[in-house]
Amino acid sequence: MQVRQNTPQELEVLKIDIDIPWDIFKRLKYTWVATRRAILSTLGYELADWIIHRSQNGKVHAWITVEVRKPLSVWEKAELQFLLGDDHNRSKLNFLRAEKTPEKFDSFNILFSKKVVKSERRKGGDN
Amino acid sequence: MSITFPLIDASTGYEIIAFKRRGRWHWYLRHPRTKRFIRRIRELTIKTTVTVEYSKEMARKRNPLYVDLTVATVLRDHFEPRDLLGVEDRLIDIAHRELAANFSSGVPSISEVVGVEYFAFKKVEEVYPETHVEIIWWHREGEHASETEYTTRA
DSSP states (O other), X not given: OOOOOOOOOEEEEEEXXXXXXXXXXXXXXXXHHHHHHHHHHHTTOEEXXXXXXXXTTSSEEEXXXXXXXXXXXXXXXXXXXXXXXXXXXXXXXXXXXXXXXXXXXXXXXXXXXXXXXXXXXXXXXXX | OEEEEEEEBTTTXXXXXXXXXXXXXXXXXXXXXXXXXXXXXXXXXXXXXXXXXXXXXXXXXXXXEEEEEEEEEEEESSOOHHHHHHHHHHXXXXXXXXHHHHXXXXXXXXXXXXXXXXXXXXXXXXXXXXXEEEEEEEOSSSSXXXXXXXXXXX
């Protein structure tokens, strides 16, 4: 009889910024989640949870929780986020950060809770 | 009285909700899809990010520069929703002050305040009015990259 070994699993949250309008995305939401599950499964990971919000500027923010056997390196996180459909410009900066300042990667791997609307006061700098 | 605020925990995407009971505000973390309460929030971290993208085209003969600067602080013990806006504004002021101090007085004017993150836990040790500043910067064309981290006061 084959005994299946239980490997301890850890959870990692990946942050995906999707640069298309919410109204278009919401029609594809469940297909998008299903395809993310397929991508993760191909790479040997399992999707544990997903949360999708309409961002303040009318686009899409997604938090994808993944089961992993060992914590992901910053480079693996940057790669996975890119492969899961993260905005390319954000991915480019994340790869740069992963390469140049890896220990600060998590501090700057950001999906904002709130975008700051530029006011005249802030635009010109008020220091 | 119960009010749901459209706040989102930046690390998980969970909802941060607040309600007033017996004159005090209580904060909770909730799953947005299942509406399951996850836990009570006793400490909330607010983090503001400011960036500078001084591209090669903009810089011409000067040094192109990329800067990420964050200022973070922790609110604790029965903070109110109205405290948040005041603290956010203060963090932006500090970000501009620190950009001027670390680079030059002209840098805040080319910076952009890109956003605010809320975290339903203590992400830094500094409790308001103390703030935690993190800066990473690099020259776009060069190999040089640098980072710094320190505490300052609002």
